[in-house]
Amino acid sequence: MVSQSFRNDYSEGAAPEILQALVDTNFEQTVGYTEGDPYCERARELVRNVCGAPDAMVEFCIGGTSANLICVNGLLRDWEGVLCAADAHINVHETGAIAATGRTVLTTRDDDAFVSVEELERVWQRQTSTGRHMTLPRLVYLTDSTEFGGVWTRARFDAVCDWADAHRCAVYVDGARLANALSAEGADLSLRHIASRVAALTLGGTKNGMLFGEAVLINHPRLKEAFPFLQKERGGLLAKGRLLGAQFQAALEGGEGEGLWWRLARHANRMASELRTGLLELGYEAFSDSPTNQQFFTVPAETGQRFCDEFGCEVFDTLPDGRWVVRFVSSWATKPEAVAEVIELAGTLAR
Amino acid sequence: MVSQSFRNDYSEGAAPEILQALVDTNFEQTVGYTEGDPYCERARELVRNVCGAPDAMVEFCIGGTSANLICVNGLLRDWEGVLCAADAHINVHETGAIAATGRTVLTTRDDDAFVSVEELERVWQRQTSTGRHMTLPRLVYLTDSTEFGGVWTRARFDAVCDWADAHRCAVYVDGARLANALSAEGADLSLRHIASRVAALTLGGTKNGMLFGEAVLINHPRLKEAFPFLQKERGGLLAKGRLLGAQFQAALEGGEGEGLWWRLARHANRMASELRTGLLELGYEAFSDSPTNQQFFTVPAETGQRFCDEFGCEVFDTLPDGRWVVRFVSSWATKPEAVAEVIELAGTLAR
């Protein structure tokens, strides 16, 4: 292993400003459980402001799976289901967390980690063809940026939201890497616009320089009622809740574009962009079109193995022709020198 | 409110040594999810050592409800139930978290927050009288120290474990305040002895000077298999798992009695003892016999109100005669001056 790993964006602790916020507030006594301490209250205000959603509820979760399972559970009744791409995090990487709450995941056949209106419609038609005998779809789950680093355009997003509106489905955006999507070059979808159309969305902190934490913005009346209870019931409520408030306050003060949350994501994206450009120039083949901090390349197996050994890359797929799809993830902590090391090694390997 | 609140033992951040451990390790890159980083591995070793359980599995949870619901769920099959006192934390204070995983809580009528062999036997007889038509008890849940600050003696604990063995029930100890129980004056029940008899136990960190975190020691083969999956499935797995490892390492280095975990608890107990002695000397009536950091007093309502206003006390019950049961909780952060303030004010109030 060389100087830095590109395994993922949660390999380090926290950005220094975030950690300092915890040090600074350490000895204050506050009420627990995010229930009214000044840090959570201020962070709530900041989230509402950057989302342009003065009436929304804002809550704080420890991690993404916890946020996802609470929101999906709370937005659905026992017999309803959530529509998502087959590669969606909730379908593949969360150990059946949705089913563990009794709800059903209904996957489309989209293979690019976006969901398309065509596939939503196809699954909807099937699932509503025999009434009560099938799980009723009532929610669409999106990730922005997607599992493959893609960014939702406003047009694409609106098309899905329009479809959802027309089919009485709510929309939930898993924003584990939302800061990266919003900060991506060419991105035309704003936080305010997303917030204006969804039942709920998360603003990820864990993968963007916080020790842990996802803020959840909730518009949907049913989820507003459900969330506080479900969070406790599902074991997702932090006793020292102000730790979440203090971190999000430090991340969001300064506001859209200027705050730390945006600056950290821009840095991660920039490092990814340099890495991508470097590898493309060397003749490497990108697996997906990603302007964010996850970069996927299709490489010969032996090259993939070296990337894994040296930079902690993960293998996302093995293709029929034997080549590997490997992932490089940059973060707030990635150094330009580390990117240079990747490119330098890459120059010596088969592509 | 005067200088310090006695509301609970999770009002502050972390003990300085704990926080420093996070600062010191902040920029290291490690694997995630507690899955093999050096801090978790060392902390696991330390937990096994102080428990005298070299073959146990050790995992780390973010909070007590998460640990409880994973362990109880994992130790029971779908139709089985957990026996506990009616006042048990899992029965009263966790929003139906056990039922949310599909398992049933079966309460005894013990009114002192301990469970007794007599009551266990009574409930057992009833629940096994018609076979499949009733929930089958297969687990006993204990808290040490108890909800009312009591400490399990070795004799009492062994009697319950013997009963459980004879009835094919496992035993789970919720140790949210276990350090306080082990450090209590006159305590005769050792961590090693507890660990030798239970299916699983937790060593609480959240209420003993850590930012968050409960270590779980697991002896039961079924739970060893279940825990890793259930933790992810229930949203209880921390991405930056090494935060838990680093904190428990800092807490447990030094070993039994000498390590920070014991020293912090002893301090909290000492503060509680001073407060208790002071109030008893003033003629106040203790509600329960507690040698740990939770002290309960039965007081006139107006006195209770002052304690709540000045020291953040919580009201645990309102008696038929109108008096209140109020709780004072001390912690690693409680200052002797604050205790003195309580006693000083108490001297001026009706008892």
Place this chain on the structure above:
Amino acid sequence: MVSQSFRNDYSEGAAPEILQALVDTNFEQTVGYTEGDPYCERARELVRNVCGAPDAMVEFCIGGTSANLICVNGLLRDWEGVLCAADAHINVHETGAIAATGRTVLTTRDDDAFVSVEELERVWQRQTSTGRHMTLPRLVYLTDSTEFGGVWTRARFDAVCDWADAHRCAVYVDGARLANALSAEGADLSLRHIASRVAALTLGGTKNGMLFGEAVLINHPRLKEAFPFLQKERGGLLAKGRLLGAQFQAALEGGEGEGLWWRLARHANRMASELRTGLLELGYEAFSDSPTNQQFFTVPAETGQRFCDEFGCEVFDTLPDGRWVVRFVSSWATKPEAVAEVIELAGTLAR
């Protein structure tokens, strides 16, 4: 064993008129799943008529546990709970069926199988004292007739409904033996009145001369939406649904008081009344005040054993003084000769 067992009211098949309805309709082809066949449609109309509830939804279940778990689940959200007496069927005799759907049972300390306003209020106060940290009560569960054969008076029922209205709780009546309650001597609570105040109620058929079947009358909008889906999802939907419709049609044609459902229950009650009178005259001690088809007597153990051996009685409790509480259940099929046999034997035993 002598000529007839008093073990329970589901020992035989069906009343002849019920069975004949199945024979008569056997070769007709209908749609399945209770979804529109003429028998279910007619039975729905009859249920609505006798309940005076033209806008209610009527569905048909195979058994009581299935009906109870669907209704309780459908009337509660994931974090909410159902209030009931500790002896309630859903708390004791259904193997944790409510918890298996993720909902929590909250028991009062009422010891007569009724729930009282005082106890409802006590549990409510406790459960709402810390907000999201406790299961929120949102439903009251009643059985009429009760587990001990008691009958709800209109005053008692209205008091509970008034309390529930004032606390935003719905009311659900488990009517497994409702026909017996409505037909009991001195009963002042009508089916129409019950139907006018509850979210849902069941009209039991299994214990009143049908092969199987409970009709469910649903007033609550949320349950109207939920029931059809939940019934399928929980495995409670009968493929040949018309079997339920045909039986309930045969049971209810003739209308309130005149229909078979009432006549069968009156017979069962009459047999129970003769048995009760006979035993009381012999000096036996009744355990509960029951004007319905379940009769409980407190007897010496050796007498209890004889009743069990000869008449299939069940033992409901063993008292501290060693005496047994035994239950005699009469049904539509009980013959006067069998009652006479009980009394004859009873005359020869110690009381």
Place this chain on the structure above:
Amino acid sequence: MVSQSFRNDYSEGAAPEILQALVDTNFEQTVGYTEGDPYCERARELVRNVCGAPDAMVEFCIGGTSANLICVNGLLRDWEGVLCAADAHINVHETGAIAATGRTVLTTRDDDAFVSVEELERVWQRQTSTGRHMTLPRLVYLTDSTEFGGVWTRARFDAVCDWADAHRCAVYVDGARLANALSAEGADLSLRHIASRVAALTLGGTKNGMLFGEAVLINHPRLKEAFPFLQKERGGLLAKGRLLGAQFQAALEGGEGEGLWWRLARHANRMASELRTGLLELGYEAFSDSPTNQQFFTVPAETGQRFCDEFGCEVFDTLPDGRWVVRFVSSWATKPEAVAEVIELAGTLAR
């Protein structure tokens, strides 16, 4: 609608012999819940005999969804999943019943309603690639005959069982139409052989001339322990259990091949075969290769509409070219004249 509907095989009541068994035993008093009455005991013996499984447990369910959800739930732990074809009944037609018990359905991409070893292996590889972060497959679900009327050959079945053995997965056979599969022309897979390799299997009665009922043969030790409790907990236990015993006794007396269960299925298959032959001779295009009582044809929409109108056919799919896939289902009750009517009409329509 003409003389008889081909909508499904549960449109009528029961075969006369089955109904007579209920009439004959109606007034006997037996214990409830399938727990030891003579009819259930005899039916258990018969099931064990025809399956060649003297040590198996045999239980009786009211319907297929109930049997499926109990078996799948009982064979899996909370975080485990069941592998099946995307068109599997549990995945499509049971309203998320598996997820409602907390377990996850993992579908292959097989499009013929069989599961293939290749697809099982592919899904297995994916699901075990990151340990606890994904649902662990531990069960394979098969239907025989399949959703499209296909019959498992012994070679195909053994290949899947071999794969399952090698991957520590159990196998569960949903035999809702098992009698049709076993009785199909050319079938080489025996009931004994299936029973020798599976964790559990069902012998369907509902779709083969019984009022209702599926017998479940259980080999797996964990399911033997779980089934009785789960059946009660999930609301799937019939109070008058002997109704199931009496029906299965009537169906199975006579033994393999000779008993009513086989004779009824052979009749249904024969009717289907005549219909199939007739339509193929007329130039109709079969959608699937089915030697059992479900026949699927691809027809012009207007022809499909006529079949639906006249014979109650269901539309299974609408193809991109606008043609429909319609299903004809024959049963024990189907008359040759009705088949002739189908063929007669078909001769007049566009194919």
